[in-house]
Amino acid sequence: MAGAGKHVVIVGGGFAGLYAARRLARAPVRLTLIDRQNHHLFQPLLYQVATAALSAPDVAAPIRRVLRRQRNATVLLGEVTSIDLERRTVELDGAERVPYDYLVLAAGTETCYFGNDGWRAHAPGLKSIDDAVDVRDRVLMAFERAERDSSPADRARDLRFVVVGAGPTGVELAGALREIAARTLASDFRNIATGAAEVFLVEAGERVLPGFPEAMSRQAKRELERLGVVVRTGERVQDIDGDGVRLESGERIEAGLVLWAAGVTTSSLVRDLDGEQTRDGRVLVRDDLSLPGRPEVFVVGDLAAVRRPNGEWVPGMAPGAIQMGRHAARMIADDLREKPRTPFRYRHRGLLATVGRSHAVAEVGGRQFSGFAAWLLWVFVHVFWLVGFRERLVVLFEWAWAWLTWQRSARVIVRPSSTRLRTARSVDS
Amino acid sequence: MAGAGKHVVIVGGGFAGLYAARRLARAPVRLTLIDRQNHHLFQPLLYQVATAALSAPDVAAPIRRVLRRQRNATVLLGEVTSIDLERRTVELDGAERVPYDYLVLAAGTETCYFGNDGWRAHAPGLKSIDDAVDVRDRVLMAFERAERDSSPADRARDLRFVVVGAGPTGVELAGALREIAARTLASDFRNIATGAAEVFLVEAGERVLPGFPEAMSRQAKRELERLGVVVRTGERVQDIDGDGVRLESGERIEAGLVLWAAGVTTSSLVRDLDGEQTRDGRVLVRDDLSLPGRPEVFVVGDLAAVRRPNGEWVPGMAPGAIQMGRHAARMIADDLREKPRTPFRYRHRGLLATVGRSHAVAEVGGRQFSGFAAWLLWVFVHVFWLVGFRERLVVLFEWAWAWLTWQRSARVIVRPSSTRLRTARSVDS
Numbered sequence: 001m002a003g004a005g006k007h008v009v010i011v012g013g014g015f016a017g018l019y020a021a022r023r024l025a026r027a028p029v030r031l032t033l034i035d036r037q038n039h040h041l042f043q044p045l046l047y048q049v050a051t052a053a054l055s056a057p058d059v060a061a062p063i064r065r066v067l068r069r070q071r072n073a074t075v076l077l078g079e080v081t082s083i084d085l086e087r088r089t090v091e092l093d094g095a096e097r098v099p100y101d102y103l104v105l106a107a108g109t110e111t112c113y114f115g116n117d118g119w120r121a122h123a124p125g126l127k128s129i130d131d132a133v134d135v136r137d138r139v140l141m142a143f144e145r146a147e148r149d150s151s152p153a154d155r156a157r158d159l160r161f162v163v164v165g166a167g168p169t170g171v172e173l174a175g176a177l178r179e180i181a182a183r184t185l186a187s188d189f190r191n192i193a194t195g196a197a198e199v200f201l202v203e204a205g206e207r208v209l210p211g212f213p214e215a216m217s218r219q220a221k222r223e224l225e226r227l228g229v230v231v232r233t234g235e236r237v238q239d240i241d242g243d244g245v246r247l248e249s250g251e252r253i254e255a256g257l258v259l260w261a262a263g264v265t266t267s268s269l270v271r272d273l274d275g276e277q278t279r280d281g282r283v284l285v286r287d288d289l290s291l292p293g294r295p296e297v298f299v300v301g302d303l304a305a306v307r308r309p310n311g312e313w314v315p316g317m318a319p320g321a322i323q324m325g326r327h328a329a330r331m332i333a334d335d336l337r338e339k340p341r342t343p344f345r346y347r348h349r350g351l352l353a354t355v356g357r358s359h360a361v362a363e364v365g366g367r368q369f370s371g372f373a374a375w376l377l378w379v380f381v382h383v384f385w386l387v388g389f390r391e392r393l394v395v396l397f398e399w400a401w402a403w404l405t406w407q408r409s410a411r412v413i414v415r416p417s418s419t420r421l422r423t424a425r426s427v428d429s
Numbered sequence: 430m431a432g433a434g435k436h437v438v439i440v441g442g443g444f445a446g447l448y449a450a451r452r453l454a455r456a457p458v459r460l461t462l463i464d465r466q467n468h469h470l471f472q473p474l475l476y477q478v479a480t481a482a483l484s485a486p487d488v489a490a491p492i493r494r495v496l497r498r499q500r501n502a503t504v505l506l507g508e509v510t511s512i513d514l515e516r517r518t519v520e521l522d523g524a525e526r527v528p529y530d531y532l533v534l535a536a537g538t539e540t541c542y543f544g545n546d547g548w549r550a551h552a553p554g555l556k557s558i559d560d561a562v563d564v565r566d567r568v569l570m571a572f573e574r575a576e577r578d579s580s581p582a583d584r585a586r587d588l589r590f591v592v593v594g595a596g597p598t599g600v601e602l603a604g605a606l607r608e609i610a611a612r613t614l615a616s617d618f619r620n621i622a623t624g625a626a627e628v629f630l631v632e633a634g635e636r637v638l639p640g641f642p643e644a645m646s647r648q649a650k651r652e653l654e655r656l657g658v659v660v661r662t663g664e665r666v667q668d669i670d671g672d673g674v675r676l677e678s679g680e681r682i683e684a685g686l687v688l689w690a691a692g693v694t695t696s697s698l699v700r701d702l703d704g705e706q707t708r709d710g711r712v713l714v715r716d717d718l719s720l721p722g723r724p725e726v727f728v729v730g731d732l733a734a735v736r737r738p739n740g741e742w743v744p745g746m747a748p749g750a751i752q753m754g755r756h757a758a759r760m761i762a763d764d765l766r767e768k769p770r771t772p773f774r775y776r777h778r779g780l781l782a783t784v785g786r787s788h789a790v791a792e793v794g795g796r797q798f799s800g801f802a803a804w805l806l807w808v809f810v811h812v813f814w815l816v817g818f819r820e821r822l823v824v825l826f827e828w829a830w831a832w833l834t835w836q837r838s839a840r841v842i843v844r845p846s847s848t849r850l851r852t853a854r855s856v857d858s
Binding site: 038039058065069074076078129141188189190191413 | 484507558569577616842
């Protein structure tokens, strides 16, 4: 590998890992960034791929391209299968062993079904491009099935969607599904009135957007209901099968599609690390973001449990991840210049969540507001955070177009077979 | 279903089927268009998805959207599994039966391995969006494997591509692969010189672009070789496995990826139809494009074997398919007005094939030319034939961008697992 000096291994090319790598561009180190995917994924817009507004490549930038001019950086496509803190090596795909002087763990989270892995087949999560394309196929296929259903009951079921979990992703998905049904597809079908499609948003907590201030939750709920989303808070899911969900209250919701936005857990990598962890598997790091007793190992992004000055957790969103990645990188650079470590200080930029078309809730600098202005802010922030110049232009274009025409440009079912029409239920006409 | 009068069933939403449906917009019929996919695929640009220049949705338009305002048209997503010419019904997904008064068969062709279906797993074809995304994954993964290969032999193998079949698709793929290797990825890798990637184009016939005039074949071959493609004509493939191909000459080419552009066969649907067929399964239709003895059944597009006035076959490209689809539709409309059938007349628009970046070969109105002017014509023709206004803008934008920057915007590996790195071959570093 190119470069000289200490070897920094970064595991994960998300916001934390990528910004750590960039921050080390001028440091006298050689660094290796390892990711299971070849692309940095702009997670905040992934739901737009799942709802056919954007194409997969719009929200993904090849990590190699992002770092192509950073000569001290090597990108490896592969999975880190274990970490040997004693020998200071990571194991790649169960074979190759990569030694490190510094290790930055930024592997992020994965969808978690709280021990009910059987639900995975019926209620896909939304963490990767492949997830998003799969969800897009399933959403569009539900309408296709309904168009061919002969019994009203089947049709009603296929036009009913359940989104489990009312965090930002769940709220965004639920709003977008109603928008697709009521507007995008309105004139495309002959046998069904797509506008009649029902969208249920089920949340175990007492309110939508649990991580947000209560006023924002109220505004989001009001807007969701205006869009026609049925919001069920304080309801736990007891079971999920191919035909819907059963809630702990005993209520059964027959649905053509169930989407899972309820839970994530940290990469299995960190679970075997010694040291304290939170219930959801995040690592309690030292104030410089290093692993207790391992100053050469940093844990950042969604893997790290870090408190804000006000005692709350740093929210698991892009700004926190970017700041942590940069801080870990700075600590490494400071070590090399024999400067003392400094504690990580989270600068809270605010909170943003969009609810359907042209409505969002925002909290910036303590001030809260919602509606169109918040949505414009949301568009601005998200588009201009997109990694890479090109993405910005295309995404802006696709959005402008979709917004003006109510169309969604990415309405392609890639694998209809994998989400087959239930031919068993079709009969002679 | 909406509409009144005779029921026209169109099987296939490609160029022939879609243009047949549009031509019947004002006819006093109700029509049902059935396709296995929810989208019309702009086949001529599919190789651009496979080579990461365009995203899948750029070259696909939802059939429902294209026909949304045509009130006499119903679109069904499903597979026609058999045809009952006596009872005048088509069978949908082995279950539902759809009766017709007129049937337009436009189901097109599928990839054919000439009885060696075992090759399918090692040498994907390029007929669907799913194919293209799979090929894109495999192409990008070949470079990723090479970057991690420790032995020079493995690296050389993973950087060697074989394209089987030198029709327009094979020629376009081979050229684009060299372009990706030599330019797009040039500065992205650290352990390999992507420019050293070898691309073999193997053709059983005596020349590339066999369907084209000889002068055009010569120009295409010259340009391919200028791009660094190794052209092997008059060479049959004897066997294909996971590590490369063996030619009948005995030569073995070890390759990281083999792509199949060598053969297509007509949809199995028409194979059981009575009446004469060509060796590749195309149906010899009457001069009005109807099935002999079945005036209510039309066979159009790649399914039909039709001769030009000069005795040659109508080439299996978009213009012929569109003209046939329109003619079949006109025959149906004429029947309803009790006008006599008229023979199909193919108006030859010319031949076009692009070879890598900014070079193409063209034959228009008997005149042949090649180079940049031909490429501009190719861009113009293809972009402005794209179904739907939006697609045009995005594709133009993506092309302009890719052309100016040598970048390819769709470099996303959707399913790295499905095309896994051969970890068996990686060793301790």
